[in-house]
């Protein structure tokens with residue numbers, strides 16, 4: 001018998017499975033669960049974008065593209081950054097098309113990290129940065145963000161975490177799981193802290209089209225002096241409801257894009273060709289879809305946040321993405337126990353805040369990518385659950 005535990009790369013063996021997945025494995029044991037767990041738009045990909053994919057197949061666009069991706073698409077992405085954020089990028093040299101933002105993140109970590117390099121990550125945080133750090137032999141350094149600061153990374157907390165070994169700063173705004181955003185002055189304050197260091201910023205802007213209350217997303221690349229040291233991760237999954245098309249990109253300094261392209265070339269060759277044609281259509285004619293979905297999320301956001309606050313679970317009003325992060329400390333339960341009991345007693349699935357770092361203790365992550373009826377039913381069950389807890393039933 002082969003003992004794979006002995007044979008596996010130790011760093012891979014030690015990677016913990018995602019706390020989100022772990023919870024969904026438990027959910028599968030029940031067949032009547034309603035979920036508020038998935039971070040995936042519930043809309044179908046807009047019809048004209050699907051049609052562009054169908055047309056690509058019908059016209060025989062079924063071969064590899066260049067390693068970097070279709071020139072036409074890369075230029076559209078550069079044009080999007082100009083139009084949306086007034087940042088100048090060259091589509092020919094500064095953009096790599098990847099298999100979702102996920103691949104772009106993976107490449108950046110592998111290309112930039114040396115043994116012992118520190119990766120500063122604002123927490124609570126999306127789940128992949130910690131494993132990507134340890135796989136590359138880096139050291140993961142969480143920086144706690146707090147509700148009193150609207151879950152923004154403060155310059156003071158960042159300053160306190162920086163050491164001579166700090167190599168990367170990962171910023172995910174709008175944030176998964178908290179719904180926090182960073183406004184221009186917040187980013188400027190961060191830029192001021194790192195301007196005299198060698199820290200490279202990985203700015204995960206995958207939720208950049210989803211901000212509320214009339215605030216627009218500010219890209220880190222807009223801040224003077226930051227474009228030169230920032231790689232932006234973005235993609236089509238969230239903005240255009242294209243999760244299954246698996247298409248994203250990295251955009252940044254050309255030397256870095258050349259290095260990650262080298263890795264991509266060997267590991268992937270090129271991203272899905274049909275999806276690339278669909279993405280061109282999304283960028284050219286998809287603003288109306290973004291606006292429609294945004295409006296719908298915003299209405300759901302208000303419903304869910306007021307619903308939780310009425311139940312007595314204090315909830316920060318998210319300013320971006322499509323999650324909220326209710327505080328469950330008043331119930332006296334820890335996050336995992338709250339989620340396990342809610343699932344067992346009321347068949348509602350939400351994700352424990354601890355899946356996003358230790359500082360997520362006392363919180364749950366709720367996605368509002370669901371219909372209003374679905375959300376209302378889930379809120380009713382959660383309300384009953386909390387009431388029963390409080391009355392000691």
Ligand code: PMP
Pocket residue numbers: 039099100101102103126172176204206234235236237243246247248
């Ligand atoms: N970054 C964040 C913050 C995310 O939430 C996700 C998906 N949940 C991704 C990156 C990856 O998205 P994709 O690979 O579908 O582009």
